[in-house]
Amino acid sequence: MTNMKPMTMGQQFGRRSWAEPWKIKMVEPIKMSSRPDRERAIQEAGYNTFLLRSEDVYIDLLTDSGTSAMSDRQWAGMMLGDEAYAGSKNFYNLESAVKKYYGYKHLVPTHQGRGAEHLISQALIKPGHVIPGNMYFTTTRLHQELAGGKFVDVIIDAAHDPLNMHPFKGNIDLDKLETLIKQVGADKIPYVSLAGTVNMAGGQPVSMENVKAVRALCDRHGIRLYLDATRMAENAWFIQQREEGYLDKKIADIVKEFCSFTDGAWMSAKKDNLVNIGGWLAMNHDDLFEATSNLVVIYEGLHTYGGMAGRDMEALAIGIEESLQDDHMNSRIGQVLYLGELLTDWGIPIVHPVGGHAIFLDAKVIYEHIPQSAFPAQTLAAQLYLDSGIRSMERGVVSAGRDAVTGDHRYPKLELVRLTIPRRVYTQAHMDVVAEAVKAVYDERKNVKGLKMVFEPKYLRFFQARFAPV
Numbered sequence: 001m002t003n004m005k006p007m008t009m010g011q012q013f014g015r016r017s018w019a020e021p022w023k024i025k026m027v028e029p030i031k032m033s034s035r036p037d038r039e040r041a042i043q044e045a046g047y048n049t050f051l052l053r054s055e056d057v058y059i060d061l062l063t064d065s066g067t068s069a070m071s072d073r074q075w076a077g078m079m080l081g082d083e084a085y086a087g088s089k090n091f092y093n094l095e096s097a098v099k100k101y102y103g104y105k106h107l108v109p110t111h112q113g114r115g116a117e118h119l120i121s122q123a124l125i126k127p128g129h130v131i132p133g134n135m136y137f138t139t140t141r142l143h144q145e146l147a148g149g150k151f152v153d154v155i156i157d158a159a160h161d162p163l164n165m166h167p168f169k170g171n172i173d174l175d176k177l178e179t180l181i182k183q184v185g186a187d188k189i190p191y192v193s194l195a196g197t198v199n200m201a202g203g204q205p206v207s208m209e210n211v212k213a214v215r216a217l218c219d220r221h222g223i224r225l226y227l228d229a230t231r232m233a234e235n236a237w238f239i240q241q242r243e244e245g246y247l248d249k250k251i252a253d254i255v256k257e258f259c260s261f262t263d264g265a266w267m268s269a270k271k272d273n274l275v276n277i278g279g280w281l282a283m284n285h286d287d288l289f290e291a292t293s294n295l296v297v298i299y300e301g302l303h304t305y306g307g308m309a310g311r312d313m314e315a316l317a318i319g320i321e322e323s324l325q326d327d328h329m330n331s332r333i334g335q336v337l338y339l340g341e342l343l344t345d346w347g348i349p350i351v352h353p354v355g356g357h358a359i360f361l362d363a364k365v366i367y368e369h370i371p372q373s374a375f376p377a378q379t380l381a382a383q384l385y386l387d388s389g390i391r392s393m394e395r396g397v398v399s400a401g402r403d404a405v406t407g408d409h410r411y412p413k414l415e416l417v418r419l420t421i422p423r424r425v426y427t428q429a430h431m432d433v434v435a436e437a438v439k440a441v442y443d444e445r446k447n448v449k450g451l452k453m454v455f456e457p458k459y460l461r462f463f464q465a466r467f468a469p470v
């Protein structure tokens with residue numbers, strides 16, 4: 001008699017299984033719906049998953065933004081809110097957490113990431129300026145444009161190829177950056193806008209070697225370097241796993257080292273930092289601190305709360321510390337990789353290598369018969385919802401918007417649907433359900449037609465645009 005034991009996923013994939021470094025203390029029921037319910041709901045939502053009601057959603061993978069589960073320590077911290085208008089003690093706790101873990105000298109709190117993007121853009125960008133960066137992010141680029149600047153993508157070419165296995169597809173192409181500096185002149189570049197990891201490329205990381213080289217190039221030309229630190233903790237995990245010499249370094253130390261090559265950062269704390277609302281801007285230069293800690297009182301709130309309640313700042317200070325623990329990051333990205341491995345085994349076209357916060361389905365390949373002008377990724381997100389009540393997000397031609405000068409659609413090379421995994425929220429069984437739903441939609445791909453846009457808002461159209469079947 002052979003002694004056959006069932007294999008765990010980890011054994012099948014040739015590594016030990018991970019499990020979450022927490023147990024569940026409180027649950028929130030979610031409901032499954034019927035196909036006719038979902039047909040009605042998606043039609044009412046104009047085939048835009050942003051316009052669905054969350055109670056009509058079974059597994060919500062729209063975004064990892066503000067959707068994290070807080071820990072019991074964070075909830076306890078909420079009770080310690082010092083709701084003073086000025087000088088709340090929670091602000092000082094937050095300030096020391098940012099200093100301790102990210103290493104910057106000054107902190108300006110904001111209500112969320114785009115509040116910080118607004119302040120830094122208004123303070124540093126003048127009409128005619130050019131801001132190089134490693135692929136655009138929607139709100140980042142819009143704030144740079146609204147301040148009169150023009151964003152120029154200087155990411156390496158590999159980032160635009162969903163099958164290229166480069167371990168650091170978020171890297172800046174140093175030749176592209178240097179050519180741009182020569183073309184427009186360093187005095188027209190207020191700063192380089194570096195994101196770790198790169199959301200729009202599929203959550204792809206930047207290497208430590210790259211940030212060091214970008215820093216050196218910026219120094220030669222007297223240009224500042226600011227970091228979009230929204231998913232920097234996840235970026236650090238990839239450095240730990242993939243870059244030589246980092247395997248036995250702690251995530252927290254890698255983050256601090258990386259940040260030391262930059263002059264400051266903006267943060268959507270709704271991502272890495274494990275809170276439901278919040279953000280910050282931090283910097284080393286005194287002049288930027290003076291300018292933005294003045295601007296913040298116009299747009300966000302006093303410079304010691306910036307749109308957050310005292311309790312929000314306390315939960316954020318604790319969230320920062322928890323977000324940089326190695327155990328947390330192993331299970332956070334382990335869960336994303338688990339889903340990615342299932343889909344890869346089943347032959348579903350996704351962006352490789354799998355990034356830190358999400359799986360990106362390649363809608364251009366899945367719906368090769370639907371032209372980009374009929375919104376294949378928007379269509380795929382709607383089909384996934386119709387099949388199983390799973391909510392995902394378009395990251396393709398709708399998200400890319402229109403060219404600020406010509407007014408035409410921007411047609412990005414990548415036409416993707418993002419399945420974004422909230423932190424500490426769903427179980428491995430939920431991931432199995434998601435994988436099976438994607439497979440079912442994939443098997444039906446030949447029978448699907450595209451969409452037409454019937455309403456288009458002026459700004460960030462992907463949030464509010466409405467569609468109808470062609």
Ligand SMILES: *Cc1c(COP(=O)(O)O)cnc(C)c1O
Pocket residue numbers: 065112113114115137139140195199228230231267268269270271278279
């Ligand atoms: C979410 C996000 C932002 C904007 O932050 P909000 O908190 O949503 O305003 C900026 N950059 C990146 C990379 C993001 O993912």
